[in-house]
Amino acid sequence: MKRLFLILIVLCMLVLSAEAEEFRILTTFYPMYILTQNVAGGIDGVTVSNMAEQTVGCLHDYTLQTRDMVMLEEADALVINGGGMEQFMDRVVTTRADLPVIEASKGIEMEPSIEEGLLNAHVWLDPQMASVQVKNIAAGLAEADPVHAELYSANAQTFLERLKALDAEMEEALRPLNGKEIITFHEAFNYLARRYGMVVAGVIANEPGEEPSTREIAETCDLVSQLGIKTLFAEPQYPQTAAKIIAGETGASVYVLDPCVSGSGKPESYEEIQRENVRVLREAFGE
Numbered sequence: 001m002k003r004l005f006l007i008l009i010v011l012c013m014l015v016l017s018a019e020a021e022e023f024r025i026l027t028t029f030y031p032m033y034i035l036t037q038n039v040a041g042g043i044d045g046v047t048v049s050n051m052a053e054q055t056v057g058c059l060h061d062y063t064l065q066t067r068d069m070v071m072l073e074e075a076d077a078l079v080i081n082g083g084g085m086e087q088f089m090d091r092v093v094t095t096r097a098d099l100p101v102i103e104a105s106k107g108i109e110m111e112p113s114i115e116e117g118l119l120n121a122h123v124w125l126d127p128q129m130a131s132v133q134v135k136n137i138a139a140g141l142a143e144a145d146p147v148h149a150e151l152y153s154a155n156a157q158t159f160l161e162r163l164k165a166l167d168a169e170m171e172e173a174l175r176p177l178n179g180k181e182i183i184t185f186h187e188a189f190n191y192l193a194r195r196y197g198m199v200v201a202g203v204i205a206n207e208p209g210e211e212p213s214t215r216e217i218a219e220t221c222d223l224v225s226q227l228g229i230k231t232l233f234a235e236p237q238y239p240q241t242a243a244k245i246i247a248g249e250t251g252a253s254v255y256v257l258d259p260c261v262s263g264s265g266k267p268e269s270y271e272e273i274q275r276e277n278v279r280v281l282r283e284a285f286g287e
Contacts, residue, residue: 026075083121102140104133
C-alpha cells in the first residue's frame with residue numbers, strides 16, 4: 001500500500017509538472033487565432049486559445065468579458081493584430097503588465113481609416129500582409145518561448161509557402177478584375193482590393209453591423225448610379241438590410257464577401273475563405 005501510495009504521489013507530481021510547463025498562447029480574435037494555429041498548432045506542450053468568440057467579428061467596440069480576464073490571467077503570451085484593432089489593450093496591460101504581447105501587424109504600413117484619427121487595421125485580408133503577420137507571430141513566440149523556437153519557425157515556413165501559393169492563385173484568378181470598382185459595407189476589404197488591382201469606390205458603414213442612416217443610404221444610391229456600379233458587397237457576419245434597400249433602389253446586386261473574422265476553426269480556413277471570396281468576386285463581375 002505504501003508503494004502504491006508513493007507511485008500515486010509521483011504520478012500526480014508528473015502531471016502537475018507537465019501542466020506547469022505548458023505554454024499557453026492566447027489570441028484576440030479569429031484571424032489571429034487561425035494565423036497562430038498555423039504557427040503553434042500541433043506542438044506538444046503548447047496550446048492556442050481564442051479570446052473573443054467567433055460571433056463577435058471585428059473588435060472595434062469589443063468589451064472584455066469576465067471569461068476574457070480569466071484567460072488573460074492564465075496566458076503566457078498574447079497575440080494581437082495591432083493597429084488599434086484591439087482598443088481594450090490599455091486594460092490588458094494594466095491587468096497583466098508581465099504578459100508578452102506579440103503585435104502581428106508590426107512593421108506593416110496601414111492606410112488611414114475613414115474614421116478620423118484611426119487606422120484601417122484589416123491587413124490580414126491581403127495574403128502578402130498576412131505573411132508578414134505570420135513572421136511576426138513566429139518571431140514573437142520564439143522569443144517568449146525559446147524551448148519551441150525551432151518548431152514555431154518550421155511551422156511558420158510551411159504556412160508561408162501555402163500563403164505564397166494562395167497569393168499567386170488569387171492574383172491569377174482576379175487579374176480580369178483589375179480596375180473594377182466595388183462598394184462595401186465595411187472598410188475591411190481595402191487591402192484585398194488594392195493587392196489585386198480593384199478600387200473600393202465607397203464604404204457605406206465603417207463599423208461592422210452598423211446600419212447606415214437614411215442620408216447615407218441616399219448618398220450611396222447616388223454614388224452607385226453615378227458610377228454605374230452594379231455590385232454591392234455585404235458580409236456574412238452582419239445584417240444586409242441596407243444593402244438590400246440600396247440594391248432595390250438602384251438595381252444593383254448584393255454579393256457577400258467574408259472578412260475572415262469567423263469560420264470553422266480549421267487551420268486551413270483562411271485559405272478556404274479567401275478562395276470563396278475569389279469565386280464571389282469573379283461571379284459578381286461575370287468572370
